[in-house]
Amino acid sequence: MQAHATLPPLRGRVQQDAPLGAATWFRVGGPADVLVRPADANDLMLLLRDLPDDVPLTVLGAASNMIIRDGGVAGVVVRLARGFGDIAVEADGIVAGAAALDVTVAETAAAHALGGLEFLVGIPGTIGGAVAMNAGAYGAEVKDVLDWAEVATPTGLLRMTAADLHFAYRHAALPARAVVTRARFRAMPGDATVISARLNDIRTAREATQPVRARTGGSTFKNPPGAAKAWELIDEAGCRGLALGAAQVSEKHCNFLLNLGGATAAEIEALGEEVRTRVRAATGIDLEWEIKRIGRPAPADPIQHSGPGGPPSIGSMP
Template identity: 50%
Template sequence: MAASAESVPTVRGKLTANAPLAPLVWFKSGGAAQWLFEPRDAEDLSAFLAALDPAVPVMALGLGSNLIVRDGGVSGVVVRLGKAFATVEQVDGTTLRCGGGASGILVSSTARDAGIGGLEFLRSIPGTVGGFVRMNGGAYGRETCDILVECDVVLRSGQRKTLSVAELHYTYRHSELPDGAIVIGATFHGHADEPAAIQAEMDRIAASREASQPLRSKTGGSTFKNPDGHKAWQLVDEAGCRGLTMGGAQVSEKHTNFLINTGNATSSDIEALGEEVRRRVREKSGVELQWEIQRVGKAG
């Protein structure tokens, strides 16, 4: 259901109609949000959702790294958590409390300075705490479920709730976060370690990413989930898709589980290329690749 100007509640933060989303996502493609809401604080978000017609769809947007926004744009409200939610504070010698808008780099750097190990892998994930919690984000042998204690969410009803890690029923790149819930904070637990050792691990991870991934390109990160017993990039490569193009979209030559906007790709180009890769992999190996990148909105 679309939300008319008359039906949208007043806010203390920033509410923008027909807001272009392409500048806010890594692919730099796609349509506009019917409404883009940047709440001033958790109370602003909670009050807005409580007053908004329950039929109006709501989705959260972090750094836009793992997302294809289709060319027809997104109906309803897109919520973007800004600086008010980009906080990280130390609770004790091994625990951090983080806002839902805090980046992986901020969280891992704060952990390093506090001598908290085990969170280094967040340095390598181009997203925010809200996205990590929702998708069980992971890399280099670690996942969010390994470090999460609990998360704070605002439900679609506007109710605020704290969920334990057990209540999210994590599996690979998936949680059972309630539909429409927005993660506004999370508590992460690590272990005591020397800041120099933590920095060394972060440097190792950063160097590995730089060497293997097309970080300077307009991309969306890992495109497909790794199927059981397989590496997605290897299946894509074996299906002859390295460098494959469709419109302005291309399968990365550097890492075949990354799609790239070479300059003027539409979201339709990018998604169609991904579907063609899935078809070729299925034909070659019989494996059905599943999208890891989220695809939202209407076709253009």
């Protein structure tokens, strides 16, 4: 593999044709041409410095809000794991590695009577991904609490403030081929009982309204500007329960797509596009994907290349 041949000598794990599907929340997708798990920030910066510009680079966190297409991902995929998960508690904040889970950071803050980070318990992902997409839930976003993020780039390690990152809705302006390595979040000392109760309230609300135990990718579409929520527009267009093959629009929360078991990435993505088409026809609004879709379609993608039996049909679940 050309990408593998051009890598510098790394201390972390390097794997060719590495399966990725099982690591995603949807449980779908093809392999990475090359998967790199850097040993630490210095190992990561060596990779970024020496990786040729023409070799694609993709960064994976928890892969909780992502569709990896069935043909896999070209070039090098970086996944931060051991060495990037430390959490340090300070008097008025938390410093967390990029691989630390959002929920773990929220729970750690609560255990030390630090408030203001409870919303992270409602975000299924890692700190690196949360910073990179300005993740938010339950009335707060990363931009509201971030002091700084350390970011590995091909030219070295940068410390960027929230202002430097120019946060917008589900967006941060990271430098080209940059990878978040850790971040500091402001928190306020408070009553541990009150903070823990807020965590439990968010968990309960999430369990009641979202298909948290299903194979899903979280919120599929961004809420458009204005009063209407994405799920309301999807419901209005009659898409609740809509299915394509083994992919389905959740009946519990219709801004979630589900893999009912055996769905392909192509089916999930095509179902999402069908939802966009129906919402546009019903409301005139173009929904924008919040889920990141990466990689190549399979060579014989059944959604794009109908065989003798044609593509799976779209319809409501019985």
